[in-house]
Amino acid sequence: MTVAILVEALTVEFGRFRAIDDLSLAIDYGEVRAVIGPNGAGKTTLLDVISGVSRAKTGRILFDEKLELTRASEAQIARSGVRRKFQKPSVFEALTVRDNVEIGLGGAIDAVARERVDKTLETVGLAAEAGRLAGELAHGQKQWLEIAMVVVSEPKVLMLDEPVAGLTDEETERTSALIRALKSPERAVIVVEHDMDFVETVADRVTVLHEGRTLFEGSMARARADARVVDVYLGR
Ligand SMILES: Nc1ncnc2c1ncn2[C@@H]1O[C@H](COP(=O)(O)OP(=O)(O)OP(=O)(O)O)[C@@H](O)[C@H]1O
Numbered sequence: 001m002t003v004a005i006l007v008e009a010l011t012v013e014f015g016r017f018r019a020i021d022d023l024s025l026a027i028d029y030g031e032v033r034a035v036i037g038p039n040g041a042g043k044t045t046l047l048d049v050i051s052g053v054s055r056a057k058t059g060r061i062l063f064d065e066k067l068e069l070t071r072a073s074e075a076q077i078a079r080s081g082v083r084r085k086f087q088k089p090s091v092f093e094a095l096t097v098r099d100n101v102e103i104g105l106g107g108a109i110d111a112v113a114r115e116r117v118d119k120t121l122e123t124v125g126l127a128a129e130a131g132r133l134a135g136e137l138a139h140g141q142k143q144w145l146e147i148a149m150v151v152v153s154e155p156k157v158l159m160l161d162e163p164v165a166g167l168t169d170e171e172t173e174r175t176s177a178l179i180r181a182l183k184s185p186e187r188a189v190i191v192v193e194h195d196m197d198f199v200e201t202v203a204d205r206v207t208v209l210h211e212g213r214t215l216f217e218g219s220m221a222r223a224r225a226d227a228r229v230v231d232v233y234l235g236r
């Protein structure tokens with residue numbers, strides 16, 4: 001089976017500070033992988049290098065065992081199907097929900113594209129809000145809209161940075177169901193989150209990062225029982 005994202009001996013530095021330190025990991029197609037760990041562990045930085053926003057000092061990242069993401073531009077990476085929702089929500093408030101999703105598609109909107117937009121709005125539960133201005137949406141709905149803007153392009157690798165931050169319990173449950181619905185044998189989903197109950201409901205495996213290195217990899221249930229994970233993160 002092909003590995004979706006292969007990270008090999010990756011190091012990322014900001015000045016003299018090492019945010020990612022000799023990190024290696026593999027994320028398979030078909031899985032939902034949660035990347036968890038304390039503030040500053042390097043979770044967002046990892047997504048930044050995968051998406052070409054930040055550059056590796058050493059090591060490399062392969063997508064689909066072919067494309068070297070650590071040598072590709074942000075645009076090439078996005079075009080290849082490696083897509084990401086940022087930590088800070090950033091929808092176009094003055095545009096309609098539908099227009100926002102169409103922007104996620106890029107290019108001309110033909111009948112096929114329109115159908116894809118409809119299907120995506122359906123998937124994220126925003127079909128009834130298609131004509132509303134994005135600025136009028138509740139915080140949870142904005143998060144789903146952002147996910148829709150990424151999902152509409154049918155990404156092979158879908159990265160979500162803190163998708164349930166600030167959501168109500170009910171919204172969190174709906175987001176969990178949404179992510180499970182987005183799971184597919186042709187896709188890898190990477191979720192960064194601090195809400196461990198949420199992580200347990202969506203993740204097949206978790207990678208616990210600490211100071212830019214992998215502290216633990218396995219099920220969330222096993223992570224909860226791991227003394228080192230409790231010590232640096234869960235017990236805090
Ligand atoms: N562009 C940058 N310039 C300098 N330092 C940075 C930069 N981006 C991240 N860092 C530093 O790298 C470390 C890792 O940051 P990162 O944002 O990856 O953490 P995180 O695990 O996502 O944390 P959080 O859970 O708080 O979002 C932090 O110490 C952060 O201050």
Ligand SMILES: [Mg+2]
Pocket residue numbers: 043044045087
């Ligand atoms: Mg972060």
